[in-house]
Amino acid sequence: MNPRKSSKLFHTVIIAAGTFLLATATIQAAPGKPNFGENIYGDGVLWGTKGNGELPAPNAHNEQSFDGLFKFTNGVGDQKPVSEAAPGNPMYNGGRWDVYTVTWLVTPYLITNYEDLMMEWGMGHVTITKGEPADGLPHYFQCPLLPTK
Numbered sequence: 001m002n003p004r005k006s007s008k009l010f011h012t013v014i015i016a017a018g019t020f021l022l023a024t025a026t027i028q029a030a031p032g033k034p035n036f037g038e039n040i041y042g043d044g045v046l047w048g049t050k051g052n053g054e055l056p057a058p059n060a061h062n063e064q065s066f067d068g069l070f071k072f073t074n075g076v077g078d079q080k081p082v083s084e085a086a087p088g089n090p091m092y093n094g095g096r097w098d099v100y101t102v103t104w105l106v107t108p109y110l111i112t113n114y115e116d117l118m119m120e121w122g123m124g125h126v127t128i129t130k131g132e133p134a135d136g137l138p139h140y141f142q143c144p145l146l147p148t149k
Contacts (some may be wrong), residue, residue, distance in 0.1 A: 032147050038148050040069070041112040042086025047145035055096060055140040066140065069097040070117060070128065075108050084114045095144035101129045 038046035058066050068084040082102075085092035102117065106125045111117050120126045132139055 030118065037081065040081050042083035042092075042145055043089055044113045045086060046080065046112075046148055047083075047086060047093075048148045049143045050146060052095075052142040052144070055142055057140055061115065062071075065093050066096045066098040067073070067093050068100055068114070070100045070102045070114075072102045072104070072111075074103070074104050074109075076110050078126055079108070079110060082111055082114060082117055083145065092145075093104060094142075096142050097139075098130075098138055099132050101131060103127045103129075 039049045041048050043132070069086075070082045072081070074077045083097075103125050117126070117128075121128055
């Protein structure tokens with residue numbers, strides 16, 4: 001066999017094997033597919049998500065690295081959870097969430113940002129309780145916000 005052809009074949013096999021190994025590692029490193037649907041309001045924008053799993057409760061050293069995620073029990077029909085911050089906001093912590101339950105005490109309207117939620121809470125129009133709502137979200141989890149398609 002011609003040495004040049006042998007060398008070319010060898011390189012082709014090596015590149016193919018490397019590509020296969022890289023693809024396999026990538027699949028194993030990413031346990032779930034991103035959901036680019038409209039799932040969470042953050043700073044007035046609907047974001048997609050990619051759940052990365054439950055996290056242990058924060059402690060005195062890392063509690064500032066979590067953002068609040070507020071799930072409504074009785075919001076308007078198209079109400080989505082509201083995040084304390086979103087990408088582009090300097091306060092956003094990359095999607096590490098501490099879950100709260102929100103219940104309206106007056107006629108609800110659509111809330112799309114943390115500031116409006118805090119205004120309603122300050123006026124006594126909603127209650128906010130630390131912890132998961134009835135649908136079973138974990139108390140602490142990681143789920144980065146992604147642009148919707």
